[in-house]
Each structure stands twice: as C-alpha cells, then as structure tokens.
Amino acid sequence: xxxxxxxxxxxxxxxxxxxxxxxxxxxxxxxxxxxxxxxxxxxxxxxxxxxxxxxxxxxxxxxxxxxxxxxxxxxxxxxxxxxxxxxxxxxxxxxxxxxxxxxxxxxxxxxxxxxxxxxxxxxxxxxxxxxxxxxxxxxxxxxxxxxxxxxxxxxxxxxxxxxxxxxxxxxxxxxxxxxxxxxxxxxxxxxxxxxxxxxxxxxxxxxxxxxxxxxxxxxxxxxxxxxxxxxxxxxxxxxxxxxxxxxxxxxxxxxxxxxxxxxxxxxxxxxxxxxxxxxxxxxxxxxxxxxxxxxxxxxxxxxxxxxxxxxxxx
Amino acid sequence: xxxxxxxxxxxxxxxxxxxxxxxxxxxxxxxxxxxxxxxxxxxxxxxxxxxxxxxxxxxxxxxxxxxxxxxxxxxxxxxxxxxxxxxxxxxxxxxxxxxxxxxxxxxxxxxxxxxxxxxxxxxxxxxxxxxxxxxxxxxxxxxxxxxxxxxxxxxxxxxxxxxxxxxxxxxxxxxxxxxxxxxxxxxxxxxxxxxxxxxxxxxxxxxxxxxxxxxxxxxxxxxxxxxxxxxxxxxxxxxxxxxxxxxxxxxxxxxxxxxxxxxxxxxxxxxxxxxxxxxxxxxxxxxxxxxxxxxxxxxxxxxxxxxxxxxxxxxxxxxxxxxxxxxxxxxxxxxxxxxxxxxxxxxxxxxxxxxxxxxxxxxxxxxxxxxxxxxxxxxxxxxxxxxxxxxxxxxxxxxxxxxxxxxxxxxxxxxxxxxxxxxxxxxxxxxxxxxxxxxxxxxxxxxx
Ligand SMILES: Nc1nc2c(ncn2[C@@H]2O[C@H](COP(=O)(O)OP(=O)(O)OP(=O)(O)O)[C@@H](O)[C@H]2O)c(=O)[nH]1
Ligand SMILES: Nc1nc2c(ncn2[C@@H]2O[C@H](COP(=O)(O)OP(=O)(O)OP(=O)(O)O)[C@@H](O)[C@H]2O)c(=O)[nH]1
Ligand SMILES: [Mg+2]
Ligand SMILES: [Mg+2]
Numbered sequence: 001x002x003x004x005x006x007x008x009x010x011x012x013x014x015x016x017x018x019x020x021x022x023x024x025x026x027x028x029x030x031x032x033x034x035x036x037x038x039x040x041x042x043x044x045x046x047x048x049x050x051x052x053x054x055x056x057x058x059x060x061x062x063x064x065x066x067x068x069x070x071x072x073x074x075x076x077x078x079x080x081x082x083x084x085x086x087x088x089x090x091x092x093x094x095x096x097x098x099x100x101x102x103x104x105x106x107x108x109x110x111x112x113x114x115x116x117x118x119x120x121x122x123x124x125x126x127x128x129x130x131x132x133x134x135x136x137x138x139x140x141x142x143x144x145x146x147x148x149x150x151x152x153x154x155x156x157x158x159x160x161x162x163x164x165x166x167x168x169x170x171x172x173x174x175x176x177x178x179x180x181x182x183x184x185x186x187x188x189x190x191x192x193x194x195x196x197x198x199x200x201x202x203x204x205x206x207x208x209x210x211x212x213x214x215x216x217x218x219x220x221x222x223x224x225x226x227x228x229x230x231x232x233x234x235x236x237x238x239x240x241x242x243x244x245x246x247x248x249x250x251x252x253x254x255x256x257x258x259x260x261x262x263x264x265x266x267x268x269x270x271x272x273x274x275x276x277x278x279x280x281x282x283x284x285x286x287x288x289x290x291x292x293x294x295x296x297x298x299x300x301x302x303x304x305x306x307x308x309x310x311x312x313x314x
Numbered sequence: 315x316x317x318x319x320x321x322x323x324x325x326x327x328x329x330x331x332x333x334x335x336x337x338x339x340x341x342x343x344x345x346x347x348x349x350x351x352x353x354x355x356x357x358x359x360x361x362x363x364x365x366x367x368x369x370x371x372x373x374x375x376x377x378x379x380x381x382x383x384x385x386x387x388x389x390x391x392x393x394x395x396x397x398x399x400x401x402x403x404x405x406x407x408x409x410x411x412x413x414x415x416x417x418x419x420x421x422x423x424x425x426x427x428x429x430x431x432x433x434x435x436x437x438x439x440x441x442x443x444x445x446x447x448x449x450x451x452x453x454x455x456x457x458x459x460x461x462x463x464x465x466x467x468x469x470x471x472x473x474x475x476x477x478x479x480x481x482x483x484x485x486x487x488x489x490x491x492x493x494x495x496x497x498x499x500x501x502x503x504x505x506x507x508x509x510x511x512x513x514x515x516x517x518x519x520x521x522x523x524x525x526x527x528x529x530x531x532x533x534x535x536x537x538x539x540x541x542x543x544x545x546x547x548x549x550x551x552x553x554x555x556x557x558x559x560x561x562x563x564x565x566x567x568x569x570x571x572x573x574x575x576x577x578x579x580x581x582x583x584x585x586x587x588x589x590x591x592x593x594x595x596x597x598x599x600x601x602x603x604x605x606x607x608x609x610x611x612x613x614x615x616x617x618x619x620x621x622x623x624x625x626x627x628x629x630x631x632x633x634x635x636x637x638x639x640x641x642x643x644x645x646x647x648x649x650x651x652x653x654x655x656x657x658x659x660x661x662x663x664x665x666x667x668x669x670x671x672x673x674x675x676x677x678x679x680x681x682x683x684x685x686x687x688x689x690x691x692x693x694x695x696x697x698x699x700x701x702x703x704x705x706x707x708x709x710x711x712x713x714x715x716x717x718x719x720x721x722x723x724x725x726x727x728x729x730x731x732x733x734x735x736x737x738x739x740x741x742x743x744x745x746x747x748x749x750x751x752x753x754x755x756x757x758x759x760x761x762x
Contacts, residue, residue, distance in 0.1 A: 048359060054538040057353040115561065115589065116422030116534070124455075146589070147430075147467075148460035155455030198589075200564045235420065237356035237538020239566040260421065263507045265540045288421070288453070 038071045042078055046085065053268035053305050054237050059275075063089075086302050089271060093298035096270075098255065098280030100227055102135065106189040108181065108217055108224040112210060112251060113231035114243055115198030118259035118285050120149065122231055123195040124156025125285070125293040131162055135190040140180040141166040142173045142213060143197035153195050159290055173197070173209070178216040185220065194225070201246035214251050228253050229282060234260045234267035241269065244277055259285030262292065262312045266305045286312045322347045323385040334377070336384060341373045344388045355606045356569035358542035361576045369395045393603055400571060400599035404556070404581040406528060408436070408443065412491040412499045416526040418517060418548060421505030424560030425532045426457065428586050429502040430464030431594040435584075436498060437468060446496040448473040448487035450480035450520065451504035461502050467591060471496075480504070484520050501526065508547035521552050528555045530583070533574055535559040536566040541573035549578045560586035563593065568605045640739040642700035645732045646692040649685050688728050690718040703729055 036042070043064050050060035067081065100109070109126075111119040123139055131137045139157050141164060143149035150166045157164035165180035167173075177194055184192040196213065199206035217224035230253040232240055247253050258267050261284050273279065281296040294300075294311075304311040326343050345366050352362045373391045378384045406415070415432070417425040426449070433445050447465045449472075451457035458474065465472035475486040484501055491499040501524065506513035521529065531545060531554045548554060557574050562585040575582055582597040631644060692700065694717035699705050706714075706729065708722075715722045 051353060051359050052539050054356075054540075057350050114536075114564070116424065118422065146460075147463035148456040151456035151459050152454070200561065202563075202565045233422065233534075235534065235538065235540045235544075236536045237566075237569070238354060239356070239536045239564065242565055260507075263420070263540070264509060264543050265538070269538070 036075065036077070037073050038067070038076050038081060039073070042076075042081065043068055045078060046081060049082075049306065050268060053266035055268035055305075056238055056272050059272050082306050082308060086299075086306050086308060089302045089305070090298045092271065092274055093281075093301060096274055096279070096281045097296055097298055098282060099295055100255070100282055102190055102226075104221070104223055104226055106138070106181075106184045106192045107226045108184075108192045108194065108221075110194045110196060110214060110225045110228045110251070111231055112196050112228060112247060112253070113198060114200050114233075114236075117198065117231045117233040117236075118257075119198065119231045120153050120156065120195050121288065122257055122259060122283070122285055122293070123153060123193050124160055125290055126283070127157065127162045127193055128160035128290045129293055130191055131160055136188065137162045137191045137193065138180070138184050138187070138189045139164050140177055140192065140194045142177050142194050144169060144171050144173050144176065145197045149197065156290075174213045174216045177213050178219070181217055181220050181224070201243050201250075207246070207250045211250055227255055229255050229257055230279075232256055232258050232267075234258050234265040235263065236269075238269065241272060241276065244273060244279070248277065248279075253279065255279060256281045257283045257285065258296075261304070262286040267301075268305050270301075284311070323388050326385070336373050336376045336378060336387065338374050340384065341370055341388070344373070344385075345370050348388075348392055351607060352569060352572075355567035355608060356536075356538045356541070356573075357606065358539050358569070358573035358577075360542060361573045364576065365395070365399065365572065368399070389607075393607060396572065396603040396606060397599045400575055400602055401581050402599065403597040404583055405596070406436075406556070406583060408440070408498060410527050412446070412488075412496045413528070414488065414491075414499045414501065414524050414526040415528040415530065416501045416521065416524070417503055417530055417532050418552060418554070419505060419532040420507065420534070420537075420544060421454075423505060423532050423534045424558075424586055425505065426451070426460050426464065426502050427589065427591075428530075428532050428558055428560065428584070428594075429461060429500050430468055430591050431586060432584075433465065433470045433498075433500055434468045434591045435594055437470065440497075443497040444495060445470040445498045445500065446473055446487065446491045446494075447471065447500045447502065448475065448483060449502045450483050451502060452478045452480055452483070453504045457504065464591065480516055481519050481523055484524050488524050499524075508544045508551075514547070514551050517552055529553055530556045530558050531574070531578060531580065532558045532560060533570060535562045535568050535570050535585075536564060537570045539573075541570040542577055545574045545577040549580075554578050554580050556580050556583040558582075558584045558586060559597075562595075563587040566605075567608060568602050571602045572606060635739055638740045640732075640736045642692050642695065642703055642732055643697075645735065646689055646700075648735075649689050649692075687718070687720055687724065688731075691715075691720060691725055691728050694718040703732065 046067065047060050047064040050063060051057065055063070063085065067085065071081070100107075111123050113119050120143070127137045127139050137160070139153060139160075139162055141150040141153040143153075144167055150169070154164050154166070165176065165183065167176040173196070180194075181192060194213075196210060199210065201207065214225055214228065228251050230244060230247050232243065236243070244253065244256070256273070256279050258270065258281065261267060270281065284294045284296055284301070286292045286294055300309070300311055303309040323344050326347065348369065349362055349366055352365065353359070357365070369392050372395055373388055376387060376391065378387050407413075417429055419425050429447060433447060436443055436445060447461060447470055449458040449461040451461075462472045462474060473487040473490055475483045477483050477486070480503070487499060487501065490496075501520070503517065503520070504513070506517070508514065529552055531548055533541065533545070537544070557578060557580050559568070559571055559574075559582060562568070571582060582602075585595045585597055587593045587595055631647060634640065634644060691714060694714045695706075699710065706725075711722050711725045715725050
C-alpha cells in the first residue's frame with residue numbers, strides 16, 4: 001500500500017490539529033493526574049495503546065511521531081494527550097458517518113463479507129430497524145450453500161416480521177436474487193436486503209459468483225444494487241485491509257458495517273481504512289440481539305478505541 | 315511484501331565488517347525490524363515483547379559462519395525460535411470411552427463447521443469409531459439445525475436433545491454416549507464473548523458436568539490483537555487442551571497462532587482450511603512460521619543454513635573426536651542431534667562398531683524426555699564447566715540441578731554418561747578408528 005502518498009490528506013491535517021494545546025475534554029477532568037513531560041515513555045504508552053487496538057504498526061508510529069513533533073517535552077498528562085488524539089482522530093472519521101437513504105423503491109442492499117463476519121445477523125437487525133422506521137422491507141436468503149443458513153435468516157425474518165425469499169439448498173443464488181427483486185418490485189417494497197454467503201476475498205471462483213449475483217440485479221435497474229455493504233468483524237486484524245480491497249475491486253463496495261464491537265475489540269484498523277478507501281461506515285454491531293445496532297458516531301468510536309469510554313454500557 | 319523482513323535484516327546486518335559473532339548492537343537493530351514484522355502479522359503486543367526477548371537472547375554471541383551472512387543467520391534464529399514457540403503438532407488421543415471433546419470460542423470463529431470436520435476426520439482416521447455429536451447452542455438461530463445437517467453429511471449420529479438448557483443437553487448427550495457405547499462425543503457450543511460472564515459461567519458448568527477430555531479453543535486465524543485477551547480469559551475459565559485455527563485458507567499472516575499458543579500454552583492441533591468438511595489439516599509449525607514472517611522463500615533459506623551449520627558443525631566435531639576430545643558441549647550437540655534423528659538407537663546404528671554400546675544404552679531406556687532434561691542440565695552449566703567437567707563440585711552440582719529443575723543425582727548420572735562416552739572416544743583414537751568414525755559421523759550429520 002502506498003501509505004505515504006494517499007495519507008497526505010488527513011495526516012497533515014492531523015499534524016496541524018495536534019498543535020492545539022488545550023482541549024475541552026481534558027480540562028479539569030484530568031488535572032488529578034500529575035502532569036509530566038511528554039517524553040518517550042509516554043509516547044510509547046500511547047503507541048502501545050494504538051497498537052493494541054489494531055491501528056497497525058505504520059499508522060500508530062506515524063500518529064505518535066506527529067504527537068512527538070508537536071508536543072514533545074511540554075507538560076501534559078497521558079489523558080490530555082489521549083484526548084487531543086481523540087479529537088483529531090474523530091475529525092478524521094467524522095466524514096465517514098453516513099446513514100442510508102432510500103430514494104429508489106425498492107432500494108436493493110447487498111450484504112457481503114468473509115465467513116462468519118455477521119452478515120445474516122446484521123440483515124435481521126437492519127430489517128427490524130427499517131421496518132420500525134416505517135419502511136416496507138423484504139429479505140433474500142442468498143446463502144444457498146452453508147448448512148442451515150436459510151433457516152437462520154428465516155428466524156430473523158420472523159423476528160423482524162418481514163417476508164423472506166428463499167430457494168432450495170445449493171440452488172443458484174443469482175436466479176433467486178433476480179426473481180426476488182422482481183417480486184419486490186411488484187410488491188412495491190421500499191427495501192430489499194440480500195444476505196449473501198460468506199466467502200474469503202481470496203477465492204476467485206466465489207468472488208466471480210458474487211459478481212454474477214450482483215450483476216443480475218442490474219438487468220432490472222441499472223442503479224441496482226443501490227448499496228453494497230461489506231460486513232467486517234471488529235476482531236480481525238490487518239487482514240481487514242485486504243478484505244476491503246478485494247471486495248471493493250470485485251463488487252464495488254460502497255459502505256461498511258463493523259460488528260462485534262460489544263467485545264473488547266476496538267477495530268482501530270478503520271483509521272487505516274479511512275485513509276486508504278474513504279468508505280462510509282453505516283452501522284456498528286454491538287451484540288447478538290435484534291436491537292444491538294448503532295449508527296456510526298466517530299466520537300464514540302474513538303473514545304472506545306482509546307479506552308476513554310466504552311461503546312456499550314454494560 | 316514477501317521476504318521484506320529478510321531483505322531488511324540483510325541490509326542492516328550484512329554491512330557489518332566484523333564477521334565474528336553477533337554483538338548486542340547488531341542484534342538489537344535487527345530485532346527492531348523483527349518486531350515490526352511481527353506486529354504487521356498481527357502478533358499481540360505482549361507476545362511480541364516476549365518473543366523478541368527470547369530471540370535476542372539466542373542471537374547474541376552466536377557465531378556467524380563463513381558461508382552464510384549475518385542477516386541469514388538472524389533470520390534463521392528468529393525462524394527457529396518461532397517454530398519452537400509454536401510447538402509441535404499433537405494428535406488428539408482417544409483413550410477414553412467415550413472421549414468427550416468440547417468446542418469453545420468467539421462468535422463465528424468456526425466451531426460448528428470444525429465439529430463436523432473433526433467427526434469426518436476421526437471417522438476416516440479410525441474407521442471403527444462410533445461418534446456422537448450434540449449442539450449446546452440454544453441461542454443463535456438455527457445453530458443446532460446447522461450441526462444436525464453437518465452430522466448427516468458426515469454420517470454420524472446427532473443427539474439433538476430437546477431442551478433450552480445447554481447444561482442439561484450436555485448431560486443427556488453424555489449419558490446417551492455412555493449407555494450406547496459411543497467412542498467419541500463431540501459437543502459444539504454457542505459462540506460467546508470472553509467478557510460475557512453469564513455465558514462463560516455456563517461453559518464452566520458444562521465442563522464440570524461432562525469432564526471433557528479435550529477442550530478445544532476454536533479461533534479465527536485472521537484475528538488481530540484481541541487474540542491475546544480472548545485466549546487468556548478462555549484459558550482462565552475453562553481447562554483448554556488444544557487450539558484450532560480456522561480460515562487458514564485466507565491470506566492472513568496468522569500472527570494469532572503465536573499469540574494464542576503463547577497465552578494458552580496449549581498445542582495447536584488443527585488448521586481449518588475451507589468451508590467444506592474435508593478441508594482440515596494437521597498443524598504444521600513451519601508453515602505458520604513462514605507465514606508470520608511473510609517470507610515465501612524462507613523454507614529454502616533455512617534449509618540451506620541448516621545444512622551448512624550441520625556440515626561445519628559435524629566436521630568440527632569429527633575433528634575433535636579424532637583427537638579424542640569430547641567435552642560437555644560436544645555431548646550437548648550429540649543429544650540435540652539425537653532428538654532430531656529419533657534417539658540414541660538411531661545414531662548408534664549408524665556408527666560402525668557401536669552395536670554393543672547400543673544394546674547397553676537400550677537397556678538404560680533413554681527416551682526423549684530424558685534427553686530434553688539432559689540438555690537442560692548441560693545448559694545450566696557455565697562454559698568453563700562444560701569444557702572441564704572436573705570443576706563440578708557438590709555446590710556447583712546443586713546449583714545446576716536447581717537451575718535445570720532436576721535432582722543432583724540426575725546431574726551425576728549425566729556426568730557419568732559423558733565420561734563413558736569420552737572414554738569410548740579416547741579408546742577409538744587409540745584403536746585408530748578415527749577414519750571410520752569420521753565417515754560414520756558424516757553420514758550421521760548429513761541425514762536429516
Ligand atoms: N457479540 C456479537 N456477536 C455477533 C454480532 N453480530 C453477529 N454476531 C454473531 O456472530 C456469529 C456469526 O454471525 P452470522 O450473522 O451468522 O455471520 P454471517 O456473516 O452471516 O456468517 P456466514 O453466513 O456463515 O458467513 C453469530 O454467532 C452471531 O450471533 C455482534 O455485533 N456482536
Ligand atoms: N473459508 C473458511 N470458512 C470457514 C472455515 N471454517 C468455518 N468457515 C465458515 O465460517 C462461517 C462460520 O462458521 P461456523 O462453523 O458457523 O462458526 P461458529 O463458530 O459455529 O459460529 P457461531 O456458532 O455463530 O458462534 C461459516 O460460513 C463457515 O462455513 C475455514 O476454515 N475457512
Ligand atoms: Mg450468513
Ligand atoms: Mg456454531
């Protein structure tokens with residue numbers, strides 16, 4: 001990856017931002033902590049924090065390098081430094097806050113991603129949420145391969161109280177998606193969510209298959225699919241970059257959902273993602289229940305990442 | 315990306331003019347690059363630290379041989395340390411009837427799929443085993459249905475007790491397995507977060523009620539820094555006996571393998587390499603080490619270096635033996651080689667005129683554990699002591715015993731054995747057998 005060239009954007013902005021010497025977040029709150037010079041030890045502490053959050057070596061190193069340049073040897077507390085960093089990282093991720101809108105009827109939403117990332121569960125949560133917002137939603141069980149994948153989505157469709165389209169085991173997913181889209185059009189749905197089978201981004205046959213499933217929808221509307229959402233597991237480390245890259249190349253991903261953020265994973269990898277792909281983040285998955293879905297808020301996400309405040313109150 | 319580390323190390327170290335042995339400074343510079351490589355491969359930070367300390371210790375003072383560069387030498391040391399920490403593959407043992415095998419791990423890690431794969435593997439490996447499967451996942455929609463379908467595909471029985479209480483289901487499945495004479499009971503569980511106290515407690519109770527012989531931690535090989543915390547907590551709460559890594563068919567660097575192995579101390583047993591039931595492999599530390607270091611060509615490199623080392627080492631040893639010299643350092647090398655080549659018997663068979671001694675040694679029943687222990691004893695000695703064992707008085711022996719975790723009598727036994735060998739070497743020299751010996755040793759060391 002050509003980190004250097006691509007990152008100029010937010011990274012130089014960040015370096016400028018770090019000049020700000022005070023921050024509303026820190027004043028008062030952290031004065032209990034004794035101030036000391038921003039020395040190598042403190043910088044190491046912050047780098048370790050970033051590394052442990054899966055920010056990645058290169059990005060962590062650069063972030064800390066920028067801190068060092070701007071504030072080295074000033075009297076600060078670790079909490080202050082963290083808070084400054086939090087503000088600046090938040091401003092990087094802020095532009096990624098983006099909820100979905102549904103102008104076309106039906107709007108076709110594809111859920112794609114590697115195995116076990118949370119596509120089916122998130123499909124269920126989204127169906128419930130959008131239905132509650134007054135939309136007419138339909139879901140398609142396009143995973144015709146994995147054992148009991150259809151049954152799994154069928155339970156979610158019941159929970160969300162939306163209709164489910166399904167085919168026989170091992171049947172052609174593309175044909176199913178095409179006919180479901182036709183049904184959705186004639187039934188005047190607002191939203192059609194397609195839950196696809198999990199696949200590793202490196203498996204070219206499976207990626208070709210996915211391309212084909214996506215392509216058939218274009219026979220009915222050249223705007224379809226309106227959204228192709230890549231579902232990412234927050235626990236995954238640096239491989240996430242590869243996943244985004246290859247899925248985007250194959251099916252033109254235009255948004256992300258990050259799941260399993262109710263655990264201790266911080267998904268710091270999205271700082272790298274923000275840099276390299278600039279894809280909006282629509283939602284965060286924060287549990288296995290139907291309501292465990294949050295819209296993405298950069299500030300909360302970063303506070304969780306820097307261990308300032310948890311994303312989910314337990 | 316590939317072989318980036320190898321190139322970096324080469325550029326750092328190969329500038330060195332002083333080609334004697336690796337100094338602390340040389341090694342420190344190199345280890346900074348190793349640290350970065352490990353972090354980029356998703357090895358958890360605390361594990362990276364431990365690993366670097368270990369590899370540094372091994373590398374400092376290492377002689378760099380004429381025929382390889384210092385960069386290659388460090389790559390080999392790092393690689394070997396990695397293979398060492400990753401540990402050997404270990405087969406599951408089905409010694410109990412029924413042998414109860416429990417899966418545990420985070421959501422979506424691949425537990426259910428692996429349960430099916432394991433059933434298929436055991437069925438193929440032991441054609442006559444009766445296998446029972448049961449799913450304790452009453453939470454995720456259609457989770458039990460999923461295992462039932464997989465059991466059907468493999469052709470083993472799925473118990474499917476009707477209850478919403480995992481502990482109850484487990485107990486019923488176990489009593490069925492006992493009553494009906496099943497050899498293996500595979501229990502699949504729901505995915506859970508390590509911080510979910512209620513579900514972790516449930517798992518503890520299942521363990522208590524079923525006393526599984528194997529508790530396998532099933533983890534996604536693509537997992538990042540989280541591997542550490544997650545594995546640590548699972549290990550604290552339930553008695554893990556092994557690790558299974560999934561999605562190894564992807565292009566992940568696999569640092570999780572090192573993190574999880576280090577934290578749990580449990581052997582990695584299987585690699586799951588696909589969605590289909592037959593896509594399962596036994597763990598191979600070399601393959602994972604190569605991946606973590608991101609070096610496609612490292613296998614060749616390591617083999618080359620190993621060959622060179624063995625050759626130079628064996629020539630040196632042969633030369634010393636010709637002179638009738640055989641100190642404890644030589645003895646340690648012999649012992650290490652023995653481990654490589656399958657024990658004393660194997661070696662002695664290859665040495666001409668040694669069959670008598672072989673019988674004697676067979677009598678004393680030396681096994682690998684003993685050899686490991688002996689090596690540990692020698693490593694607890696100072697260089698001086700190794701070169702002249704006569705220095706070893708009672709207090710030194712006590713120190714060595716303490717340092718290597720054995721009794722003083724074990725130290726004595728080792729010294730006696732060394733003395734016997736030394737006597738043989740001396741006798742050989744007198745008998746003029748050195749030429750024969752040299753030929754024997756060459757064959758010995760060249761064979762891997
Ligand atoms: N804790 C937690 N678990 C989640 C979350 N989202 C999904 N899961 C769990 O993760 C596991 C996998 O989720 P699925 O929805 O089946 O994932 P998938 O991407 O559809 O999987 P495949 O179709 O097999 O590729 C299930 O056990 C879910 O309950 C989340 O936000 N938090
Ligand atoms: N590519 C690949 N996919 C795998 C592998 N192992 C499992 N999967 C897939 O990963 C997804 C999740 O696997 P499951 O076996 O359902 O995982 P689980 O741990 O039982 O999930 P929960 O019960 O929901 O916690 C499925 O789509 C599997 O087909 C593997 O080694 N490689
Ligand atoms: Mg699914
Ligand atoms: Mg499961």
